[in-house]
Amino acid sequence: xxxxxxxxxxxxxxxxxxxxxxxxxxxxxxxxxxxxxxxxxxxxxxxxxxxxxxxxxxxxxxxxxxxxxxxxxxxxxxxxxxxxxxxxxxxxxxxxxxxxxxxxxxxxxxxxxxxxxxxxxxxxxxxxxxxxxxxxxxxxxxxxxxxxxxxxxxxxxxxxxxxxxxxxxxxxxxxxxxxxxxxxxxxxxxxxxxxxxxxxxxxxxxxxxxxxxxxxxxxxxxxxxxxxxxxxxxxxxxxxxxxxxxxxxxxxxxxxxxxxxxxxxxxxxxxxxxxxxxxxxxxxxxxxxxxxxxxxxxxxxxxxxxxxxxxxxxxxxxxxxxxxxxxxxx
Amino acid sequence: xxxxxxxxxxxxxxxxxxxxxxxxxxxxxxxxxxxxxxxxxxxxxxxxxxxxxxxxxxxxxxxxxxxxxxxxxxxxxxxxxxxxxxxxxxxxxxxxxxxxxxxxxxxxxxxxxxxxxxxxxxxxxxxxxxxxxxxxxxxxxxxxxxxxxxxxxxxxxxxxxxxxxxxxxxxxxxxxxxxxxxxxxxxxxxxxxxxxxxxxxxxxxxxxxxxxxxxxxxxxxxxxxxxxxxxxxxxxxxxxxxxxxxxxxxxxxxxxxxxxxxxxxxxxxxxxxxxxxxxxxxxxxxxxxxxxxxxxxxxxxxxxxxxxxxxxxxxxxxxxxxxxxxxxxx
Numbered sequence: 001x002x003x004x005x006x007x008x009x010x011x012x013x014x015x016x017x018x019x020x021x022x023x024x025x026x027x028x029x030x031x032x033x034x035x036x037x038x039x040x041x042x043x044x045x046x047x048x049x050x051x052x053x054x055x056x057x058x059x060x061x062x063x064x065x066x067x068x069x070x071x072x073x074x075x076x077x078x079x080x081x082x083x084x085x086x087x088x089x090x091x092x093x094x095x096x097x098x099x100x101x102x103x104x105x106x107x108x109x110x111x112x113x114x115x116x117x118x119x120x121x122x123x124x125x126x127x128x129x130x131x132x133x134x135x136x137x138x139x140x141x142x143x144x145x146x147x148x149x150x151x152x153x154x155x156x157x158x159x160x161x162x163x164x165x166x167x168x169x170x171x172x173x174x175x176x177x178x179x180x181x182x183x184x185x186x187x188x189x190x191x192x193x194x195x196x197x198x199x200x201x202x203x204x205x206x207x208x209x210x211x212x213x214x215x216x217x218x219x220x221x222x223x224x225x226x227x228x229x230x231x232x233x234x235x236x237x238x239x240x241x242x243x244x245x246x247x248x249x250x251x252x253x254x255x256x257x258x259x260x261x262x263x264x265x266x267x268x269x270x271x272x273x274x275x276x277x278x279x280x281x282x283x284x285x286x287x288x289x290x291x292x293x294x295x296x297x298x299x300x301x302x303x304x305x306x307x308x309x310x311x312x313x314x315x316x317x318x319x320x321x322x323x324x325x326x327x328x329x330x
Numbered sequence: 331x332x333x334x335x336x337x338x339x340x341x342x343x344x345x346x347x348x349x350x351x352x353x354x355x356x357x358x359x360x361x362x363x364x365x366x367x368x369x370x371x372x373x374x375x376x377x378x379x380x381x382x383x384x385x386x387x388x389x390x391x392x393x394x395x396x397x398x399x400x401x402x403x404x405x406x407x408x409x410x411x412x413x414x415x416x417x418x419x420x421x422x423x424x425x426x427x428x429x430x431x432x433x434x435x436x437x438x439x440x441x442x443x444x445x446x447x448x449x450x451x452x453x454x455x456x457x458x459x460x461x462x463x464x465x466x467x468x469x470x471x472x473x474x475x476x477x478x479x480x481x482x483x484x485x486x487x488x489x490x491x492x493x494x495x496x497x498x499x500x501x502x503x504x505x506x507x508x509x510x511x512x513x514x515x516x517x518x519x520x521x522x523x524x525x526x527x528x529x530x531x532x533x534x535x536x537x538x539x540x541x542x543x544x545x546x547x548x549x550x551x552x553x554x555x556x557x558x559x560x561x562x563x564x565x566x567x568x569x570x571x572x573x574x575x576x577x578x579x580x581x582x583x584x585x586x587x588x589x590x591x592x593x594x595x596x597x598x599x600x601x602x603x604x605x606x607x608x609x610x611x612x613x614x615x616x617x618x619x620x621x622x623x624x625x626x627x628x629x630x631x632x633x634x635x636x637x638x639x640x641x642x643x644x645x646x647x648x649x650x651x652x653x654x655x656x657x658x659x660x
Contacts, residue, residue, distance in 0.1 A: 038368075042413045042458065044448040049417075083372045085415065085456040087379075118374040122451055126415040128372065128458040 038080075039131040039139065041071035047123040050277075052167065055202070057093045058100035059173070060123065062203045065104050067226065068129040069206035070279035074224040076140040076215025077131030079208070081113040084127055087120035108208070137215035140283075144221035145240035147305040149284035152297045154210040156200065156252060157229045158268065161275020163201025165264040171198055183263055193256040204279035210295050214283055222283040228274040230320050232282055234309050240284075246301030246320065248313040273311075273321060368410075369461040369469065371401035377453040380607075382497065385532070387423045388430035389503070390453065392533045395434050397556065398459040399536035400609035404554040406470040406545025407461030409538070411443040414457055417450035438538070467545035470613075474551035475570035477635040479614035484540040484627045486530065486582060487559045488598065491605020493531025495594040501528055513593055523586040534609035540625050544613055552613040558604040560650050562612055564639050570614075576631030576650065578643040603641075603651060 045064040047053050065082070072079050082105060088094060094117065102112055110129065133139065167173075170182025171194070178195040180186060186194060207224075214220040221240055225232045237244050251272055261268040284303050291297040304310075311320045375394040377383050395412070402409050412435060418424060424447065432442055440459065463469065497503075500512025501524070508525040510516060516524060537554075544550040551570055555562045559576075567574050581602055591598040614633050621627040634640075641650045 040411075040413055040444055040458075040460075042415055042444055042446045044415055044417055044446050046417055046448055046450050049449050081370075083370055083458050085372055085374055085458075087374055087376055087454060114370055114372055116372045116374050116456070118376055119379050120376055120452065120454060124417060124450060124454045126446070126456040128370075128413050128415075130370075 037133055037139075039072060039075045039077035039133070040128060041068050041075070041131070042126060042128045043068045043071060045125045045127075051202075053123075056173070057097035059202045060125065061097045061101035062104045064125050064127050065101060065108070065110065066204045066206050067277075067279060068127045069108055069110075069208060070204065070224040070226070070281075072129060072131040073206045073208045073211035073281055074140060074222045075131065076134070076137050076211045076222070078134045078212070079108050079110045079129060079131050081130040082110050082115075082127055083129075084112060084115035084125070085118075086115065086123075086125050087118040088123040089121060090119065092123055108206075134212050134215065137212060140211060140214055140220055140222040142221055142223050142236050142239035143241075144219055145236060145242050145284040145303045146219070146286075147242055147303055148287055149221075149303040150287045150289075150299050151233075151244060151246060151282065151284050151301040151303060152291065153252065153280055153282055153300050154207040154291075154295060154297045155205065155225075155278060155280030157225060157278045157280055158253070158257065158272035158275045159197045160201040160204060160277045160279070161271040162194075162257065162260055162264070162266075163197035163199070164275075164277070165266055165271070166194055166198055166260070167201065169264050173198065173202065183260075186260075186263075187256070190256045190260055193254060194260055197260070201277065204277070206279060207281040210281050210283070210291065210297065213291060213295060214281075214285070217285055217289060220283055220285045222281055225278040225280045225282050226276065228276040229278070229282065230273040230309075231276075233320065236282060236284070237303075237307070237309055240303070241307070243304040243307040243309055244301060244320075245304055245310045245312060245317070248311050250298065250300050252298050269321075367463055367469075369402060369405045369407035369463075370458060371398050371405070371461070372456060372458045373398045373401060375455045375457075381532075383453075386503070387427035389532045390455065391427045391429075391431035392434045394455050394457050395431060395438070395440065396534045396536050397607075397609060398457045399438055399440075399538060400534065400554040400556070400611075402459060402461040403536045403538045403541035403611055404470060404552045405461065406464070406467050406541045406552070408464045408542070409438050409440045409459060409461050411460040412440050412445075412457055413459075414442055414445035414455070415448075416445065416453075416455050417448040418453045419451060420449065422453055438536070464542050464545060467542060470541060470544055470550055470552040472551055472553050472566050472569035473571075474549055475566060475572050475614040475633045476549070476616075477572055477633055478617055479551075479633040480617045480619075480629050481563075481574060481576060481612065481614050481631040481633060482621065482627045483582065483610055483612055483630050484537040484621075484625060485535065485555075485608060485610030487555060487608045487610055488583070488587065488602035488605045489527045490531040490534060490607045490609070491601040492524075492587065492590055492594070492596075493527035493529070494605075494607070495596055495601070496524055496528055496590070497531065499594050503528065503532065513590075516590075516593075517586070520586045520590055523584060524590055527590070531607065534607070536609060537611040540611050540613070540621065540627065543621060543625060544615070547615055547619060550613055550615045552611055555608040555610045555612050556606065558606040559608070559612065560603040560639075561606075563650065566612060566614070567633075567637070567639055570633070571637070573634040573637040573639055574631055574650075575634055575640045575642060575647070578641050580628065580630045582628050599651075
């Protein structure tokens with residue numbers, strides 16, 4: 001399996017760091033090995049890379065927080081403290097950004113505990129987030145999947161990418177509403193899903209409760225889908241030294257999703273498998289276990305001893321296409 | 331005393347955060363309030379803001395580490411874990427950067443424990459560094475200065491700014507040597523100091539040992555000089571609700587420093603008071619105490635009950651000029 005340049009760099013880096021004693025770098029964050037325990041995650045949000053330059057600073061802040069919370073969700077951690085690095089041009093409304101960040105943080109139990117501000121040509125934000133272990137919980141890792149486990153999804157895949165395409169096709173965000181008139185004639189359900197897609201893209205919802213439930217299970221593997229289902233499923237499989245077979249029919253794809261994909265001229269499977277920025281949680285648990293219905297998870301396939309990562313579509317079984325979002329390729 | 335926009339933003343932010351329960355935000359980093367204890371610092375290094383675009387990635391990495399270590403020094407902390415956010419154009423030699431970072435980290439007991447990589451137009455780096463409390467030590471703060479304390483400096487002030495001016499005037503760095511031929515005829519001592527200045531600018535030396543010694547004292551206040559002696563002394567005074575009087579004659583300014591300043595066309599006091607990026611440690615301790623000679627500290631003045639921040643030059647006493655480095659002004 002070929003890795004993109006970013007993955008290769010990660011792999012190389014991990015080899016160096018394993019030697020130094022840290023063995024959790026394949027996961028979404030690091031567990032500090034002493035006195036805590038603390039889970040630490042770190043993620044960027046950069047203008048014109050992760051979000052458009054016109055985006056309201058309030059939404060930039062919420063997005064930055066959400067993508068980091070999603071990493072903590074994939075570790076089974078409870079969010080605690082944030083360290084925020086913000087570099088931006090002097091005309092960026094940093095205060096609006098910070099206000100929104102603090103308010104959104106409070107909703108998730110996150111306290112902004114420090115950071116650094118600097119000047120930059122483009123808005124560049126980095127969040128370092130520390131989380132604790134919930135009582136009775138355990139850290140989640142990517143390496144705990146075993147053959148015959150069932151694979152599950154918490155959250156939607158492709159919806160964020162559809163939202164991005166709608167914005168690129170002229171959808172507009174004003175105050176709290178999403179204006180889809182540029183997309184053309186839409187049914188009421190298409191409008192509803194389109195608005196949900198844009199919101200899901202701008203302010204994804206981290207799957208923290210699902211992470212905590214998984215941490216209370218006997219065995220679970222989890223990863224948050226930031227680079228697309230295909231890439232992140234491969235990562236989970238690689239860390240666990242297993243393969244997977246997913247049923248495309250079982251993926252949660254409403255028919256309005258398909259019709260909206262046509263309107264923005266993108267094949268729906270491209271977005272579902274490789275759209276990226278979903279911040280859904282992909283996880284595996286023993287086939288005997290099932291998440292509570294209130295967590296709204298969807299079974300999408302199984303872990304296999306065969307190391308290939310496959311998808312079935314009706315009778316057809318084929319390798320899962322390597323579509324995805326790699327910052328060093330795109 | 332008027333604050334620059336960056337300080338105003340900090341003040342505003344701190345007011346919001348004090349309410350949330352964190353009270354260490356005036357210091358160079360945060361102490362996590364539970365289970366540790368850990369000191370956490372975070373600092374940027376950005377292309378064309380903190381370093382020139384041509385700088386060897388190895389030196390960028392060492393500089394990023396050093397400026398963060400300097401914050402830990404000002405807290406009396408022992409460095410432990412680093413979380414590194416690197417965003418850069420695809421042609422940046424990230425591997426060279428990371429290698430150098432890891433190697434430099436090992437020399438200071440820093441383990442790279444996580445991070446995030448992304449694409450950006452300009453090399454933008456953020457380091458989050460966690461440090462522990464040395465045995466028998468205590469955290470240092472900016473708010474512990476009291477009238478009649480003596481003010482001390484560990485490290486040089488103005489030297490880094492001189493190094494920056496020399497680089498702007500044509501000094502070149504190749505492998506491990508500094509070429510000053512573009513600066514014109516220099517005495518041997520000027521050459522030595524010029525090279526030291528360039529090295530001090532590119533790879534400042536954090537004053538960790540001084541921070542640990544201060545942490546073992548009954549009472550001490552400390553701040554690292556990142557934005558210039560004048561700005562950072564004012565910060566220390568503001569946090570401690572005191573004033574200060576520094577003797578310009580006692581500042582460590584060799585005569586070669588003055589002659590090199592003339593060659594690059596900058597008044598020496600501008601660089602000494604406001605040059606910034608010194609990463610020296612400014613601290614106050616009771617007048618009865620003295621740091622060990624091995625730490626090479628210089629007494630430069632006294633803390634006063636009078637809230638003004640003054641400097642004396644011979645018979646003349648005047649307010650310390652508000653020269654300094656403020657990212658949101660420059």
